[in-house]
Amino acid sequence: MRRWLLVLWLFVSITYGLSSYFLVHYKIQKNDTLYSISLDFGVSPSLILDWNPGLTPWNLKVGQIIIIPQPPGYMYTVQKGDNLDIIAKRFFTTPVLIKEANHLTSDIIYVGQKLFIPESAIGKAFNDEKFFIWPVYGTISSGYGWRIHPITGKYSFHSGIDIAAPTGTPIFAAESGIVEFAGVNGGYGLMVKIKSSSYEHVYGHLSQIDVYEGQYVKKGQLIGRVGSTGLSTGPHLHFEIRVREKAVNPLNYLPSKIWVLKKELVGAGGE
CATH class of the missing domain: 2.70.70.10 (Glucose Permease (Domain IIA))
Structure with a gap:
């Protein structure tokens, strides 16, 4: 499965230009579970649920299409008043890492724009001075x-x-x-x-x-x-x-x- 994903990534990169991510539209197979799919694609069950609102481990159906990002990461829709610095703080990361992931050449973003946030970039700014961390930036x-x-x-x-x-x-x-x-x-x-x-x-x-x-x-x-x-x-x-x-x-x-x-x-x- 991992080798197939690498081949697919190379194909997508060559076809559409080198991109920081691509979306797999996976068709649920017999005996699939949320956990087994997460292992096959190297992503967490939570990430799959985030990309597929309404999905649960108990309502998977054979033939159902779900979206899985490669590499692991999340999508954020730019809202009114947002800038890269604010969005970076919401994901506890840096503007530079968001720009790199989305091939942005400037800090200009617009309402409704979709920004991919790699899982590897998240949490760089978690404050762990105590046993707990803040659950949200706000x-x-x-x-x-x-x-x-x-x-x-x-x-x-x-x-x-x-x-x-x-x-x-x-x-x-x-x-x-x-x-x-x-x-x-x-x-x-x-x-x-x-x-x-x-x-x-x-x-x-x-x-x-x-x-x-x-x-x-x-x-x-x-x-x-x-x-x-x-x-x-x-x-x-x-x-x-x-x-x-x-x-x-x-x-x-x-x-x-x-x-x-x-x-x-x-x-x-x-x-």
């Missing part, structure tokens, strides 16, 4: 603790923090663990719950879920996209950390800065 719009609920108007306890970010912004696992829940959960909307040896993490209001229950995910792995599902006033990530099923203030566990570029990359994009 602005804290609501803190942990008691507040007037923006929708119900009632005085209630906010069990996490809200990080405002545009719809489609990638969400990364703050810590490695097993996915305990992935689906719709009342006011949380589309929600993912990941359990590690000592903590539980809750990610709410997603627009898309890229993991499935029982899946082991590594810290820094993309698990979904920011949205505004459930009881929400706008696109953001509701993020909780729980200790023995009791919510604690995530800011006590997260690094002091969201985005920190590694020293060896300072010259490749700057801060």
Whole structure:
């Protein structure tokens, strides 16, 4: 399978010009599973789910066509107000690496443009000064603790923090663990719950879920996209950390800065 992929990449490169990636349109075969396909193509199950919204490990059908990028990577659609620096921060990488991957000769981008973000470039600017990393790049719009609920108007306890970010912004696992829940959960909307040896993490209001229950995910792995599902006033990530099923203030566990570029990359994009 790997040799076939190399031949295909060479064919596409010669036919369409040397490109940083190409898309395989794979037809599901008998006895295929999401995991077996991920092994054959050298990509994670989460990446396949991200490229194929609505797909789950349980609804694969023989003859169904799915999209798989080679090499592994994700697509981002440029939105109003975006620039390369902002997009790079959302993927915790550098503008230079995004430009190289998309053969951009300038910093000019336009709304609606599709940018390929290689998996190898993601996470270069994760701040790992603490055990956890920030799950998303954005602005804290609501803190942990008691507040007037923006929708119900009632005085209630906010069990996490809200990080405002545009719809489609990638969400990364703050810590490695097993996915305990992935689906719709009342006011949380589309929600993912990941359990590690000592903590539980809750990610709410997603627009898309890229993991499935029982899946082991590594810290820094993309698990979904920011949205505004459930009881929400706008696109953001509701993020909780729980200790023995009791919510604690995530800011006590997260690094002091969201985005920190590694020293060896300072010259490749700057801060």
